[in-house]
Amino acid sequence: MVKVPEPMRNEPSPEEIKKNKVYLDWALTTEEYDLICDHLHRLPNYTETGLFAAMWSEHCSYKKSKPVLRKFWSQNERVLQGPGEGAGVLDIGDQQAVVFKAESHNHPSAVEPYEGAATGVGGILRDIFSMGAQPIAVLDSLRFGELNNNDTKHLVNGIIAGIAGYGNAIGIPTVGGEIGFDATYQGNPLVNVMAVGLLNQADMQVGKAEGIGNRVLYVGAKTGRDGIHGATFASSDFDSGVEKNRSAVQVGDPFLEKLVMDATIKAIREHGDAIVGVQDMGAAGLVSSSAEMADEAGTGVLLDLDKVPQRETNMTPYELMLSESQERMLLVVKANQVAEVAKVFEDAGLSAVDIGEVTDNGKYVLSFEGQTVADVDVNYLTNPPKQVMQETAPKRLTQDATQQYQPEMTNASQTLTDLLKQSTIASKATLFRHFDSMVRTNTVIKPGGDAALVRIKGTSKALAMTTDISGRYTYLNPKIGGALAVAEAARNIVATGATPIGITDCLNFGDPDDPEIYYELDKSCEGINDMAKVLNTPIISGNVSLYNETDGQAIYPTPMVGMVGLLDDVEKATTINFKNADDLIYLVGEVRPDFNGTELQKMQTGEIKGNLNDFDKNIEKQHQQLVLAGIKQQLINSAHDVAEGGLGVTLAEMTFNTDFGANVKQAHPVSWYFAESPSLFVVTVKPENQTKFEKLVGDQARLIGKVTTDPQLKLVALDQDINVNKNEIEKGYQEAITWQLNH
Amino acid sequence: MYFGRVYVSYKKSVLDPQGEVIKSGLTHMGFEKIESVKQGKYFEIKFAATDMENAKQELVKMIEALLINANTETYRYDLKELGD
Amino acid sequence: MYFGRVYVSYKKSVLDPQGEVIKSGLTHMGFEKIESVKQGKYFEIKFAATDMENAKQELVKMIEALLINANTETYRYDLKELGD
Amino acid sequence: MKAAVIQFPGSNCDMDMMHALKDFKVDATLVSHNETDLSDYDAIFLPGGFSFGDYLRSGAIARFSPIMEAVKQADEAGKRIVGICNGFQILTEAGLLPGQLMQNEHPGFICDEVKMEVTNPDTKFSRDYQTSEITLPVAHGEGRYYADQATIDSLEKNHQIVFKYQTNVNGSTDDIAGITNQKGNVLGMMPHPERAIEAILGNTDGRKLFESILDN
Ligand SMILES: Nc1ncnc2c1ncn2[C@@H]1O[C@H](COP(=O)(O)OP(=O)(O)O)[C@@H](O)[C@H]1O
Numbered sequence A: 001m002v003k004v005p006e007p008m009r010n011e012p013s014p015e016e017i018k019k020n021k022v023y024l025d026w027a028l029t030t031e032e033y034d035l036i037c038d039h040l041h042r043l044p045n046y047t048e049t050g051l052f053a054a055m056w057s058e059h060c061s062y063k064k065s066k067p068v069l070r071k072f073w074s075q076n077e078r079v080l081q082g083p084g085e086g087a088g089v090l091d092i093g094d095q096q097a098v099v100f101k102a103e104s105h106n107h108p109s110a111v112e113p114y115e116g117a118a119t120g121v122g123g124i125l126r127d128i129f130s131m132g133a134q135p136i137a138v139l140d141s142l143r144f145g146e147l148n149n150n151d152t153k154h155l156v157n158g159i160i161a162g163i164a165g166y167g168n169a170i171g172i173p174t175v176g177g178e179i180g181f182d183a184t185y186q187g188n189p190l191v192n193v194m195a196v197g198l199l200n201q202a203d204m205q206v207g208k209a210e211g212i213g214n215r216v217l218y219v220g221a222k223t224g225r226d227g228i229h230g231a232t233f234a235s236s237d238f239d240s241g242v243e244k245n246r247s248a249v250q251v252g253d254p255f256l257e258k259l260v261m262d263a264t265i266k267a268i269r270e271h272g273d274a275i276v277g278v279q280d281m282g283a284a285g286l287v288s289s290s291a292e293m294a295d296e297a298g299t300g301v302l303l304d305l306d307k308v309p310q311r312e313t314n315m316t317p318y319e320l321m322l323s324e325s326q327e328r329m330l331l332v333v334k335a336n337q338v339a340e341v342a343k344v345f346e347d348a349g350l351s352a353v354d355i356g357e358v359t360d361n362g363k364y365v366l367s368f369e370g371q372t373v374a375d376v377d378v379n380y381l382t383n384p385p386k387q388v389m390q391e392t393a394p395k396r397l398t399q400d401a402t403q404q405y406q407p408e409m410t411n412a413s414q415t416l417t418d419l420l421k422q423s424t425i426a427s428k429a430t431l432f433r434h435f436d437s438m439v440r441t442n443t444v445i446k447p448g449g450d451a452a453l454v455r456i457k458g459t460s461k462a463l464a465m466t467t468d469i470s471g472r473y474t475y476l477n478p479k480i481g482g483a484l485a486v487a488e489a490a491r492n493i494v495a496t497g498a499t500p501i502g503i504t505d506c507l508n509f510g511d512p513d514d515p516e517i518y519y520e521l522d523k524s525c526e527g528i529n530d531m532a533k534v535l536n537t538p539i540i541s542g543n544v545s546l547y548n549e550t551d552g553q554a555i556y557p558t559p560m561v562g563m564v565g566l567l568d569d570v571e572k573a574t575t576i577n578f579k580n581a582d583d584l585i586y587l588v589g590e591v592r593p594d595f596n597g598t599e600l601q602k603m604q605t606g607e608i609k610g611n612l613n614d615f616d617k618n619i620e621k622q623h624q625q626l627v628l629a630g631i632k633q634q635l636i637n638s639a640h641d642v643a644e645g646g647l648g649v650t651l652a653e654m655t656f657n658t659d660f661g662a663n664v665k666q667a668h669p670v671s672w673y674f675a676e677s678p679s680l681f682v683v684t685v686k687p688e689n690q691t692k693f694e695k696l697v698g699d700q701a702r703l704i705g706k707v708t709t710d711p712q713l714k715l716v717a718l719d720q721d722i723n724v725n726k727n728e729i730e731k732g733y734q735e736a737i738t739w740q741l742n743h
Numbered sequence B, C: 001m002y003f004g005r006v007y008v009s010y011k012k013s014v015l016d017p018q019g020e021v022i023k024s025g026l027t028h029m030g031f032e033k034i035e036s037v038k039q040g041k042y043f044e045i046k047f048a049a050t051d052m053e054n055a056k057q058e059l060v061k062m063i064e065a066l067l068i069n070a071n072t073e074t075y076r077y078d079l080k081e082l083g084d
Numbered sequence D: 001m002k003a004a005v006i007q008f009p010g011s012n013c014d015m016d017m018m019h020a021l022k023d024f025k026v027d028a029t030l031v032s033h034n035e036t037d038l039s040d041y042d043a044i045f046l047p048g049g050f051s052f053g054d055y056l057r058s059g060a061i062a063r064f065s066p067i068m069e070a071v072k073q074a075d076e077a078g079k080r081i082v083g084i085c086n087g088f089q090i091l092t093e094a095g096l097l098p099g100q101l102m103q104n105e106h107p108g109f110i111c112d113e114v115k116m117e118v119t120n121p122d123t124k125f126s127r128d129y130q131t132s133e134i135t136l137p138v139a140h141g142e143g144r145y146y147a148d149q150a151t152i153d154s155l156e157k158n159h160q161i162v163f164k165y166q167t168n169v170n171g172s173t174d175d176i177a178g179i180t181n182q183k184g185n186v187l188g189m190m191p192h193p194e195r196a197i198e199a200i201l202g203n204t205d206g207r208k209l210f211e212s213i214l215d216n
């Protein structure tokens, strides 16, 4: 009989685990537990059961979403690394690459807004620099309940401060993102963070534990009992009011992460030949990073847990393996070059500790106080049984799209004024003002534009980036809504003059075991995929957040699309604001009466209803290409896509931060100024370029008006005109969020 | 008038990055015998209440409602009545 | 081993914006009888010293060298010896 | 001119300062906070960021870095020393400049472009400004300049206030955004001139500051 190490004295025995079904608390099902017993030909001990529970959680294994993710198109001439790594990588020429990924931190942020959001930023940055890339920008995509609710205000303030607190301190600019409000997110706010990095292709790293005998190096913060079982925690529904979830919160240390980031990049650049694999410790920290690296290489791994740097005393193997302490990295390093790599970290005041080795037997083995406390197959641990998911179309989706909401238009000027104050449309400047958007001195287009634009020093190039969510549309029609999210992201990129080159995503959904929710997931991804193919923007990374439910009520199906574009000549970038009086205003595409799912429907009825009209993906692409060509030939001097609030809001926004107004005439009912039709851009052209521009666009764009010196926005329609003072509506637009936060 | 002093510190297993950095700062400055430093918050609140019992209740309510983050922090307090 | 608890607060004339924010937060939440809220810092330091007198001197040195900025802050502390 | 840009753990505008100095063809070198000698340099720059996480108080721990002795010697030698944002905070903590930078009047980090006034166009750091109204980026959570009235009076009297906010974004006493020491060789300012030197980034109002420094 071996002696049980002291810290493990109170753990239930394998028999007790079986009898009391302890694993159920960790979201492992009885069927899964039985499979593990069969595979091992014995009962797993406490540590092993914990390893499986974490690794087989949806958060780590994607077991439920995999059938959908597998359908994503992720290959084209630019793709150097698709899904399956810390982040995806795209070739941008000159031996450089752009690296990006998005990640959700919804559940942690709901419980602990500041730290949840902060560690979300920290986590996604580690994904980027684990690839060997220098992070250059962060974007955040947020969804909250209605702003008139006190809980929402608390969440908004905490989450914004958390993103700022981490991103500003580590010195990576937060350049963009978006924020929306809908009651559906009341108990389940969404915090999706995207990070973008720049890589010299020669430095590219992957998470692979290759080379028998190579050493496993632990770098960064010490391990404490933070967020034990955070991974499984993120994969279960919320019961409002359950306090025990609260222990799962981690605290971030951006100062330490900056040291870890700089040293990791330095080690990779200067000792790339010694480093075999790099992975950050994220969800289910040590076990997930080490097991995945071994599985990727088809090797085994032996870890000596006594060597793991520990912040607290008496930690058990279970706690050490599942802790989600932040700011930690795992490196696999050639056995004879450990010292040179470790030195880079030591010079930065960090410790790099050799905690184990790569083995040839495919086993995942942990030793603790001289005993083997876990011994399982790597491959079995990292590959949960395939799941067959059921799907059924929700009833609401059978409605006829020809039934569109009929807006009330008693005073269209007032409607426009009010729409601009809606929380989802109003300026978010008072919120993103807390983010350092300029550090690193590359930000050409700051938050507030259609997409952010970050130049690449030493080249004439720039990267455009944006995140977009179309939750209302995906709710009304998952497939069309998914496609619209990609189309809108691409329009935002195009409006700056950049060509869209790739996508990352965050799939925020409810409980996947509900066949209707699985249907929504599947169809939204189909829509995303179809549009991505047409636009030649492969999906190279992403993240899934399921179980976004409170008391059994799921959020809208909400895929977030993050997109990156490439601009060859940064001097040719365009922005949304009008540039000169008398410039000609063109509309690319034609407005249709699309009112279901609009901000107008929401404002006038308080809800979202009906089905969506489909749209032609090839026309979408043509319009984007036209705008790109116009910008490239320097015929277009401002560009803005039409999104929430429709053409009226788009035109209003183009007057903001300028001294100009506009005169526009359309031969349609005034309500159509608020229709949210796809594939539309508004662009301006100098009068002297009129002929050239019209030759370029043919009948795909129409002259609709003129920029004026008079600060008045006049929008003429068949039945009624809109006529508002642009300074007044701008004031409402700028002040609405502050006002709502303070009342 | 009552005067409450509230001392808030991180729960034991919660990381205190500030404390760590201050500790290493002090160590570098030559204070070598430091075992640990924890940074917390300190509040001084002056408020009116009907009596000591009521003051105590109010103070605890304030602390738990706003001053601490129950996820990560614990607190102590002391309370006294101020002369006019 | 010695255990020092240090309470740092702003000098009277110095604006404490965080205290103001908390005061107005508490007032909004219905705590209407608050006269003032001040936020300061609180440190717990464990360190070795030869005796109580030495511990006191060391602690005061740490405080004055690093923990406070004498332009704007004052402090109090208490100190005790810990059993092994 | 040979310039040193000091790199503290947590500095994050160090590379931006290097980039700016190179733009002005300055021979600039990154110098670690652990170094002890700055005798080779004519000018010393303490960049923005969050040295030591800005834990405790911004600049409080950085001021004990080994390099700070050398910075003091550089001051005694009358060399130009420039602290931007966190650099300003370190210089006040170290006593090279009077006063202190405290939490913004409305707590929270702010990143914005702010109009300011060049209140003293005769310093080594501002003499090339021809207009008194400029716009510079700010990015800080602890930028409220505070000093007691006697200090403020003496700053005024000695013309040590170089920049004042036109819109006082952080509640600084007397709208102070940047000051020099009494000798006029040390400048501390919260705004970021190094972020305002390229047209492509939308603002070039920081250029004159660098030109002033270079203008011997
Ligand atoms: N929705 C998705 N679309 C595309 N790729 C995805 C998606 N979700 C996850 N992936 C990919 O699966 C891999 C694992 O993701 P994740 O577990 O979030 O990584 P990490 O644990 O490093 O944060 C990553 O390469 C990620 O890009």
Ligand SMILES: [Mg+2]
Pocket (backbone or CB within 6 Å): A085, A086, A087, A126, A127, A130, A280, A282
């Ligand atoms: Mg990762």
